[in-house]
Amino acid sequence: MPQFFLSRSPLACAVSASLLSLALVSLPAAAQPASPGVIAMTADQQTALGVRLATVQAAVAAQIDLPARVAVPLSQQAVVSAPAAGMITRLLVNPGDTVKSGQPLAELSSPQIAQLQRERSEAQSRYDLAQRQLQRDTTLVNEGIVPGARLEAARAQSREAQAMLAERNLALKLAAGGAALNGVAILRAPIAGVITETTALPGQRVDMAAPLFRIAQQGQLWLEMEASPQQASGIQVGAEVEVPALQARGVVQAKSTALNAGQSVLIRVRVTQSGGLQAGAVVQARLNLPTQAGVWRVPPAAVTQINGRDVVLTVTKQGFRIVPVTVAGRLNDAVMVSGPLKAGDKVAATGVVAIKAAAGEVAP
Numbered sequence: 001m002p003q004f005f006l007s008r009s010p011l012a013c014a015v016s017a018s019l020l021s022l023a024l025v026s027l028p029a030a031a032q033p034a035s036p037g038v039i040a041m042t043a044d045q046q047t048a049l050g051v052r053l054a055t056v057q058a059a060v061a062a063q064i065d066l067p068a069r070v071a072v073p074l075s076q077q078a079v080v081s082a083p084a085a086g087m088i089t090r091l092l093v094n095p096g097d098t099v100k101s102g103q104p105l106a107e108l109s110s111p112q113i114a115q116l117q118r119e120r121s122e123a124q125s126r127y128d129l130a131q132r133q134l135q136r137d138t139t140l141v142n143e144g145i146v147p148g149a150r151l152e153a154a155r156a157q158s159r160e161a162q163a164m165l166a167e168r169n170l171a172l173k174l175a176a177g178g179a180a181l182n183g184v185a186i187l188r189a190p191i192a193g194v195i196t197e198t199t200a201l202p203g204q205r206v207d208m209a210a211p212l213f214r215i216a217q218q219g220q221l222w223l224e225m226e227a228s229p230q231q232a233s234g235i236q237v238g239a240e241v242e243v244p245a246l247q248a249r250g251v252v253q254a255k256s257t258a259l260n261a262g263q264s265v266l267i268r269v270r271v272t273q274s275g276g277l278q279a280g281a282v283v284q285a286r287l288n289l290p291t292q293a294g295v296w297r298v299p300p301a302a303v304t305q306i307n308g309r310d311v312v313l314t315v316t317k318q319g320f321r322i323v324p325v326t327v328a329g330r331l332n333d334a335v336m337v338s339g340p341l342k343a344g345d346k347v348a349a350t351g352v353v354a355i356k357a358a359a360g361e362v363a364p
Helices: 010-026 043-048 111-142 148-174 352-359
Strands: 038-040 052-055 062-071 077-081 086-091 104-109 184-188 193-198 211-216 222-227 240-243 248-255 265-273 282-289 296-298 304-306 309-315 319-324 326-330 335-338 346-350
Touching: 038 352, 062 265, 086 111, 104 211, 111 148, 222 282, 304 352, 346 352
Parallel strands: none
Antiparallel strands: 038 319, 052 346, 062 222, 062 282, 077 211, 086 104, 104 184, 193 211, 222 265, 240 248, 240 282, 248 265, 296 335, 304 309, 309 319, 309 346, 326 335
16 A cells, blocks of 8 residues: 655745734734833724723713612511411412401311310310309308308419410411311411412311412512612612513612622512512612712723723723722623713723733733
């Protein structure tokens, strides 16, 4: 079988050298700082690096769009739990139903309820017996047949029986049981509102304190949204919020001072105009941020770091000046910064990384 060998001919070497020299000529020369805080770079070099400029604008009222969940304040919610371990025998409401305070929601059959009813019945019997004994002793003392000490003892027994009966009545009331000895508890709505959640099913066995219903009062609504720490830095309590799609409005009521598990900041908005909002819905909310004096608006890519400091690169005759800035907030499409800038300044908006790579780290 014939074998073929590759070799570099003089012609191939000449072509490769020519292509390499053309590539080197096309690259811009490394930019060097003309003076402290300035990166010298010609217009041709900027074009070769793909640098594009943006105009610094004075910060006006800005807006941030964030997803928000419509929630009912916790103070307007109630949870109905199983008062004892047992079985759901009847379910009287469904999710979405409007209920009144005290309206029956479900029936629970439980041996514990039966025991409480029996103890309450026994306490009632002892109280009735103590009352009859007190009446007899009162009559006998008034007739002088028995001494007064016996009447005092009867009164003490009556008070003790009365306290025991009150305790048994309270225990049965907390367990939602009736006076009849049937082992049935009737779960009732503690507040008027709407059934927003139910986990109870007929025939289901539940443990004591298992949540069965959640009821929300109709009225005040909240918007809960999560913002990044940078976005949250520009949001203040009292800022106006709107949901344009549903004609709803509100104001920021609270801003968390700690990050949640998702490393975001919880923003809570009190709704002042509910519009078409419904509890549990997810909507797009718009926060209107106030104007801040001495704050400038630049593209997000214009802000970079040199020697660990936030800076922007403003255009000069020599190239770019490194201007230290402080980030005041981050919006969806811009960064709000404060620093020695003025409206109309041109800053590098693209190719910033290439400028730094060409010039090296330069201290402002």
